[in-house]
Amino acid sequence: MGDLAARRHLLVSARAEFLERADADLRGVPDHVAASWRRSVASGVQPGVVTTEYHADLDVGSRLVRCARPVIEQLAEQIADIPTCVALTDDRARLLVRRDSSPLFGRVADRQYFAQGFGYAEGSVGTNGVGTVLEFGESVHIVGAEHFVESLQPYACAGAPIRDPFTGRIEGVLDISCLSENSSPILHSLVRSAAARIQQNLLADRNQQQQALFDAYARVDGRSRQAVLAVGPRTVMANSPMQTLLDAGDMVALQDHVRFVMLRHPGVDDRVDLPSGARVRLRGSTVTAGGGVAGMVAVVSVLNEVDGSAGPLARAVRAADSGSGAWRAASATVARALRAGSAVLVIGEPGSGRFTLLSELYRRTHETGRVVGIEAEHVEAAPADVAATILRPESPSVLPVLRDVDRLSGAAVDALLGAFGGGIAPSVAATTAETPHDALLALFRTSATVPPLRNRTGDLPVLVDALLAELAPGRDVRLSRDALRLLGRYDWPGNVGQLRDALASALRRRPVGRIEAADLPEFCHSAPRSTLRPVDQLERDAIVTALRDAGGNRVAAAAALGLARSTLYRKIRQYGITV
Structure with a gap:
């Protein structure tokens, strides 16, 4: 009993001293x-x-x-x-x-x-x-x-x-x-x-799809001594060889690739170049259950190890050329179409790099070439003029790109096709977020899907370096590890365009030197569980700003915002704020 009393006295005394002085020695108090x-x-x-x-x-x-x-x-x-x-x-x-x-x-x-x-x-x-x-x-x-x-x-x-x-x-x-x-x-x-x-x-109690994925993973793992990976929409399973095969960044990039291809192919046998420079072979099959895709189970093997002798610049160039497996597959398809002069449709979310991909690949195959983007509004207003521009380009080295053709009305599509008079120049491309009008699809011979940035998190370091070089040419700017980790947690609904805006904002705060997590805009510090309304975004940004100004002190931030502390804590959890 005496030991219990002494123990209580030690804790009470330590707590009282701690409340008076934050730097008090808490000797004897358990670490946790x-x-x-x-x-x-x-x-x-x-x-x-x-x-x-x-x-x-x-x-x-x-x-x-x-x-x-x-x-x-x-x-x-x-x-x-x-x-x-x-x-x-x-x-x-x-x-x-x-x-x-x-x-x-x-x-x-x-x-x-x-x-x-x-x-x-x-x-x-x-x-x-x-x-x-x-x-x-x-x-x-x-x-x-x-x-x-x-x-x-x-x-x-x-x-x-x-x-x-x-x-x-x-x-x-x-x-x-x-x-x-x-x-x-x-x-x-x-x-x-x-x-x-x-x-x-x-x-x-797992649901039908989780059960199907688990059963398929267990079967493959049971008959293979190799690295086995199972990826679902929110689930990842990996056996011991898989857990030790790749570093964390490469594992994330590979999972992104699997989530992208599992919705498009029943089976894959891909060579995937990873951010570290390693190349792996991915052989897998999609698992379906309940009328939907439960995930993919794959066997993974390393084809070559990271070339440790390559300098950072060489590795960055190699990674930029390859990117994630899904990006690399889209690039290869578009490049083949452009070399062959075949009309190509590039599918992807706004801001995912559809137009940039077309521009960069066209310039690689046409040194003096130029890409001209034609907005959907222009097509709606003057379909005959657009058709004339495509059929009789000002230069043979011009690639017309119809942008966001899924936004075209049926009347505009009919007018455009009528103006072509049954023929179309082979060197034309288009971008779309969704499947466009059926009649328009007849113009194209090839299509490729560009993955959204949330499925390319393994490419973030290379993308960040490229965007910083574009935004701050000649300047010594770079991201800290914490800042890059923060970017990796964000979902990027605006894709690469939103990433560029985030880095531009950070550069206004820190024009030279190492960009820290605190320099990134407010939305990067939030990982909400659902889509936020504009009013919610404003509230989130105000809370992040107040927390920054208060050095992370929630009491001071609540006072500055005029909120009860309990309300501030609830909002922080609601918006997934990480300041």
Whole structure:
């Protein structure tokens, strides 16, 4: 008993000194608790009482809840003799389910807002068995004075993360809470074991497509000693040889390539050049289930190792010529069409580099050549003039490119085809985001699809270098590792055009030298789960700016914005802000 009292005295004294001096020595405080206290102070958590927010938009019928309920009931039965509650939260620390061993302890939990709908994120409630698990990434046992908020110190809580068995992402937290005098290390062991059982239930409950992909991966892995990779829309599985075959950047680039080709081909046997300079052979088949594509399972082998003797410039040039596998395939198709003088249609999202690809490849095959872009609005207004320009170009080395032909009306297409009079010059190209009018397709002999930037994250270093050289010629500018990592996390709905705008904005803040993550525009610091409305984008940018100005201090940022801290924390999570 004396040891417990001494332990409590040490923690209380350390916390009191820490609240007076942020640089206080926290000797004797467990490392994960000390780190949590520091995060709590940085987040502006009130040290006296719990301050949290109620959330009405919970999914209490989710797959996680469905898979956890039987485990929670079993766990509650195991510890029924102790005044406890067992709680399940989502990945944002919001309570979804709570099972009490007694009505009395349930009322105790209610007084601390540890109830369905309330959030227990560390950024608002401080050190605890839910929010600290999400920050730490591992199970924790927080007892008594280890809690940052004083009103929670009479309690103990043991929490464990529940991870998606496919992605490894934390989907929620399982927690056991009780009075600190009833705490035992056994509770920590029990909650870890129960969380593992929930993960097994999630594995058994995977949907039809996930099941099909897992089964196909297991079959290929079982009969092959080579590196095996399975990629779905949100799932990646890799056996041990695959996990050690490539570095992280090359692995991301290869996954991007697989996600691109799996929607277009039932099987592949590709040679893929990766950002590091390595070339791999990818042999795989698409897995379908429920009328849709579940993913692709492939065997991967290295054809040549990275040439370590090549200098950075040589490697950059080689990577730029090859790019991701999907970009390289599109380039090869377009280049063949241009060399043969065959009409070609380039498909891709706006800003993905369709027109740039045509321009660069045409200039490679025609040294004095010139590419002329013809906007859809011009075609709509004067289809006969456009047809005349294409049929009788001012120079034989001019490539007319009809831009965004999917925006043409049926009447404009009919007028354009009528003006051609049944014939068309072979050296014509067009860009489109979607399949254009059927009649227009008859003009082309070849098509190629350019991948969006989100499927080319492995190409980001080369693209960034090329864009910086274009935007700041002759200047010593480069991206820090953190800045490049931040760009890699963003989804780039505006593709390469948006990346160029982001770098131009960063150069206005840092015209020379190393561009840091803080120099990048506000939207780069956000990874929202859904598309934002314009008003949401404005709010997100204002929050990022306030956090930057406050040096990351959320209390100061909330005051500057005129927001309650709980509202600011919620907005930060809603917009996926990473400042």
